[in-house]
Amino acid sequence: MRLTQGKWWIALMLLLHTQCFASELLTQKQRFDIPEFTTFGGKTIKQLQVGYESYGTLNADKSNVVLITHFFSGSSHAAGKYQPEDEAPGYWDAIIGPGKAIDTNKFFVLSVDSLVNFNAHDPNVITTGPATINPDTGKPWGLAFPVVTIRDFVNVQKALLESLGITKLYAVAGPSMGSMQALEWATTYPDWVPRMISVIGAGQSDAWTVAALEQWGLPIKLDPNWNNGDYYSSEPPLAGLTTGLMLLTQQALYPDFINSSNPQHQSLEEGPLADIHQSHQVVNWLRGMAQARAKVTDANHMLYLIRASQLFLAGQDKPLAEAMQQVKAKTLFIPASHDLLLMPYLAEQPHKALLAAGKNSTLVPIVGPMGHLDGVANINQVAEQIQRFLMQD
Amino acid sequence: MRLTQGKWWIALMLLLHTQCFASELLTQKQRFDIPEFTTFGGKTIKQLQVGYESYGTLNADKSNVVLITHFFSGSSHAAGKYQPEDEAPGYWDAIIGPGKAIDTNKFFVLSVDSLVNFNAHDPNVITTGPATINPDTGKPWGLAFPVVTIRDFVNVQKALLESLGITKLYAVAGPSMGSMQALEWATTYPDWVPRMISVIGAGQSDAWTVAALEQWGLPIKLDPNWNNGDYYSSEPPLAGLTTGLMLLTQQALYPDFINSSNPQHQSLEEGPLADIHQSHQVVNWLRGMAQARAKVTDANHMLYLIRASQLFLAGQDKPLAEAMQQVKAKTLFIPASHDLLLMPYLAEQPHKALLAAGKNSTLVPIVGPMGHLDGVANINQVAEQIQRFLMQD
Numbered sequence A, B: 001m002r003l004t005q006g007k008w009w010i011a012l013m014l015l016l017h018t019q020c021f022a023s024e025l026l027t028q029k030q031r032f033d034i035p036e037f038t039t040f041g042g043k044t045i046k047q048l049q050v051g052y053e054s055y056g057t058l059n060a061d062k063s064n065v066v067l068i069t070h071f072f073s074g075s076s077h078a079a080g081k082y083q084p085e086d087e088a089p090g091y092w093d094a095i096i097g098p099g100k101a102i103d104t105n106k107f108f109v110l111s112v113d114s115l116v117n118f119n120a121h122d123p124n125v126i127t128t129g130p131a132t133i134n135p136d137t138g139k140p141w142g143l144a145f146p147v148v149t150i151r152d153f154v155n156v157q158k159a160l161l162e163s164l165g166i167t168k169l170y171a172v173a174g175p176s177m178g179s180m181q182a183l184e185w186a187t188t189y190p191d192w193v194p195r196m197i198s199v200i201g202a203g204q205s206d207a208w209t210v211a212a213l214e215q216w217g218l219p220i221k222l223d224p225n226w227n228n229g230d231y232y233s234s235e236p237p238l239a240g241l242t243t244g245l246m247l248l249t250q251q252a253l254y255p256d257f258i259n260s261s262n263p264q265h266q267s268l269e270e271g272p273l274a275d276i277h278q279s280h281q282v283v284n285w286l287r288g289m290a291q292a293r294a295k296v297t298d299a300n301h302m303l304y305l306i307r308a309s310q311l312f313l314a315g316q317d318k319p320l321a322e323a324m325q326q327v328k329a330k331t332l333f334i335p336a337s338h339d340l341l342l343m344p345y346l347a348e349q350p351h352k353a354l355l356a357a358g359k360n361s362t363l364v365p366i367v368g369p370m371g372h373l374d375g376v377a378n379i380n381q382v383a384e385q386i387q388r389f390l391m392q393d
Helices: A006-016 A150-163 A177-188 A207-222 A224-229 A238-251 A254-260 A269-274 A280-294 A299-310 A320-324 A344-356 A369-378 A379-391 B005-016 B150-163 B176-190 B207-222 B225-231 B238-251 B255-261 B270-274 B282-296 B299-310 B320-324 B343-357 B373-379 B380-391
Strands: A030-038 A045-057 A065-068 A108-112 A172-177 A195-199 A332-334 A361-362 B030-038 B044-055 B063-069 B106-112 B171-175 B195-199 B330-334 B361-362
Touching: A045 A150, A065 A150, A108 A150, A150 A177, A150 A299, A172 A177, A172 A379, A177 A195, A177 A299, A195 A379, A207 A224, A207 A238, A207 A299, A207 B207, A207 B255, A207 B282, A224 A238, A224 A299, A238 A280, A238 A299, A238 B207, A254 A344, A254 B063, A254 B171, A254 B207, A269 A344, A280 B207, A320 A344, A332 A344, A332 A379, A344 A361, A361 B225, A369 A379, B030 B150, B044 B150, B063 B150, B106 B150, B150 B195, B150 B299, B171 B176, B171 B270, B171 B380, B176 B195, B176 B299, B195 B380, B207 B238, B207 B299, B225 B238, B225 B299, B238 B282, B238 B299, B320 B343, B330 B343
Parallel strands: A065 A108, A065 A172, A172 A195, A195 A332, A332 A361, B063 B106, B063 B171, B171 B195, B195 B330, B330 B361
Antiparallel strands: A030 A045, A045 A108, B030 B044, B044 B106
């Protein structure tokens, strides 16, 4: 069975019993090439490639573009299906489509696979990162790949937009690491961005978040198969990657969800009581999801995504409050009340800084049982607010 | 420099700038032996040894015993100093001592090193676990050591109390894993326990907590030096242990504390931007504390403590609500409002079950910047409530 990005979501969604898997949209992956790309850190990436998807139609004056920026473990598959028989549509299908909050009858919705994408081995993802062949050496980059930042993700998207003759967005919206890109867009290219939606987001990664993100990558480095990032002609560090993904998965959730999926025991579990080598049922459940996910993920890509997220500071060159003065967009912040990964205070920081700078900013929380993932799985809760926000001048 | 348990606390306490390191108490470690101990799981441990400390004087009718049960990474060093020049006193020195909330002028306060104690290589800790020589083989037990439970910790304490001619406690109190022991005492030996104080505690480890605890041990198993628990004649798995301790430390804290100790950056940190091998300052800070701590800790002991904590269900043989009907103690629950490790709902469960069963139970939260560790570092906040509770009939 081919394990694609969708599988993991399906496992979660089926447990949640709330998601409708029907989608009226069909989409396909396209490819964008940049012969030579210079990173924010001043390094060069040759023959850069990324995948992208679009939903809806670009209008004549190219004024109806909504850019969707994806989360850490996501891809450009934001909505629709590749084939009608796909098990799950893109992650925000609940709000992207004909007649939906981000209405593809009105908007040309575009989404781009990030650099160093998490789903490096998903056949539906096109990305450039440590697992990619470095044209100068003919071998995978490994850790010789330059550190990339949220600004670099944005600059790749901007290059694609410009190649399509687009010079301004109608709006940019994204969850989690996608919110970082959305705010980076609004801060660094304010003339491009009249409307920005940050879901389960932040204005910068504070020390707490930098440390929390680091924890996901440390197990990878303990796996002897990691071999300092040089494993492309040997066994990949799946055990370390699986451990990192177990942590990522739990931190993206909330007790209510994990407990409702794994009822409390009424007596001690026999296996773990009898034998230190055995695990509790909930551990096997979490490990099973992480193991399936590890097969489409590249460990080095995860380390680079962690680094890009750790380095995040909107604007990248000044304190957040100053950077927010540059923003011209109306902004909508949508934290998840039970978020343990990017807690609501992280969305409140840029929101308050924008208000202090006299900008038009709104904050609407999602309340749900899933924690961080409510920003993806329960985004339908705020569909009306998103629709209204997009209809404002 | 000898690294003892105190060092880690000192690092945290100095950062917090709130703890007074003076103590009027001097104490010493004593040893208790059990020739043959049968675990809850039915296995035998021969020549069991644990350390204990006491503060105050046992009265003539042995009716003034307050048992203090320690947290996951703690030991029986609950109060006082071994030498006047020690840098830090025991962890709850703020509330244990002459004239303090747990007044050693009135009470005989006793505390016992747990089985499989975290601080196996601290010269001030006496414990029995995987790092101990198995008298049947003449070699360290390693993973042949039986799984032990919170009940076993309690039964060792009970054997010690009985050896001192004590047949009833005045009260039992403990933070975190110590709260598990306190409630296990009140549930399984209700005639012994007229008063119980659970600080940053729980009534059982739910699926969320079982999974969260597992995450601390997974890095150990990835370290090749762990060698399936058989490392006592080779290099110990310090890298894996350090990674597990970094996670434990962060989960026991809260953003406010880590951020105030590591101010937000105003631009991107140069090292991590230039080089994927470099770490952010907060990561180095966290790693430094964990590395120091790893030197007195045994990796297998940590795995066994994780298992004991995962298996926790007060009473160990029936649903929590039923078990609470057995309790005869007045109970006081003190969750920390910002606790991310054992969130307040976990203390509310037994508290509400006790009220529903018609028992006398009170809940008073601590509000602080440290999260879970507020139950140790900021226990002085609830000193009055503890003192009043102990004075009630």
